[in-house]
Amino acid sequence: MRFLIIIPAHNEENNLPFTLDSLQQQSFKDFKIVIVNDGSTDNTPGVIKEYTDQDQRFETVDLQKSLHQPGSKVVHAFKKGLETQDLNDFGIICKFDSDVIFPEDYLEKIEKAFLENPDYGLVGGLLYVEKDENWVYEGNSNKHHVRGPVKAYRKESFLQMKGIRETLGWDNIDAVILQDMGWKEVVISELHVRLIKVKGADYTIKPADYYGKYFYFLGLNRFLAYVASGKEAMKSKSVSFFFKIIGSYENCRKQNLELKISENERKIINRQRWNMLKRKWLKM
Template sequence: MKTYIVIPTHNEERFIAKTLNSLVSQTLMPKKIVVVNDNSTDNTCAIVKDFIHQYNFISLVHTNASRDHMPGSKVINAFYKGYATLDKDYDIICKFDADLIFPKDYLEKITTSFKKDGSLGMVGGFCYIQKDQNWVLENLTNKDHIRGALKAYRKACFENINGLKPAMGWDTIDELLAQYHNWTIKTESQLQVKHLKPTGNSYTPKARYKQGEAFYSMRYGFWITLIASIKLALLKKQPVLVIDYLTGYFKAKRKKHTFLVSETEGKFIRNLRWKKMKQKIF
């Protein structure tokens, strides 16, 4: 199976070399890697160009977006700038962050999983962050969810869900829609990926209401939004975020923001969310 990788980057000079080194050292090599320079003002491009001189399957494209690290739209728009340069002769398409160190067998293991199970639409490992000289599981990790930092899709699944939504919550919507289209999702706990920059570290205050807006756009409804808001705020150890999330939800509802899923998909998503919550309780 052929694997293509797109890596959006913005001022990642501290990490991008480590990420690329881990990918060019895989036991099963990717066929293509596209790094998307999104308005970087540091040495990110120069570092990537050094890799391009050594590896002919790596390329670099440029885009200019907001300097703010706004979650959702910025990174997916950058992803599509890279994706547009690729042909469609792939079996697996990956959207990876530029601050990860992958184990050497990462691509081999996820490819094996796709080969073994034809119903598998998405697969990924777990993110670990460094604390006191030790690598520990990042607290936002959920065993049923693949982090947005390391998404890998079977081509047919990626096409079924119509790709990635350029909005906050894209990395939840993709999994919900995959299940709507009868694809399964698998997390590989043994694949421990080092996450060098913990999630959300560079988000600006402008993003404070985005999560609540995302819950609205996914047609969660109030009660699922409330439960999801409390859970996420507690995981981030910032209970006050519940207020921001709910404020964002009601702002989106008042302004009648565009939904990211259809009514039928929304009903499926709500039923699926309630089902999983009941399973965890009982």
């Protein structure tokens, strides 16, 4: 199964070489990599040229800088890269970040998982970050969810869900939609991917405004959004954090901001969230 790997990059001259080197060193060699230079103002184009000049598997797409909208920016760049390729030439479509380091057998094990399990639609490894000079599990999500920087889709599942959505929350929306279509999302826990941008940082802490917008664009109804806000507030041990999140969520509702998911997809997401709530909290 040939891989198509799309890597959006904006001002990543320091990190991108680590990502591209780790892909060049893969034990599995049948892939094409498209690096989408999203309006970089540093030497990212020069870094990309070093690889495209000496390895025909590497290509580049140059864009004017996308509008800085969390979630949508990176998906917009990804889609622009995707548009340049004939998907008939590939069996696996990947959206990778430009600041990760893959183990040498990453693609090999991803391909093996897809070949041996025809119901696998989305596969990836686990993210690790540097903390106190050690690489530790990132912990920003459960270990059964494939994170945004390391997404690998079976082409058929990717096409069936009509690609990924250009919105905040896209990297959860895809998994929910695929599951509803009968595809499995699978994390290969022994595949440790190093996330190099956030050295020593607590990657789990995000501002209240982010969470409010995230819950809105994910399509959560008011009840589920408030429950999710309460969960984040408990993590932060802050009552005010809860009210700031719901304030951001309600502001989005008031403005009636456009959702990038259909009404049916919104129902699917809310049903999945409600079922998860019943299992974990209500023990139903």
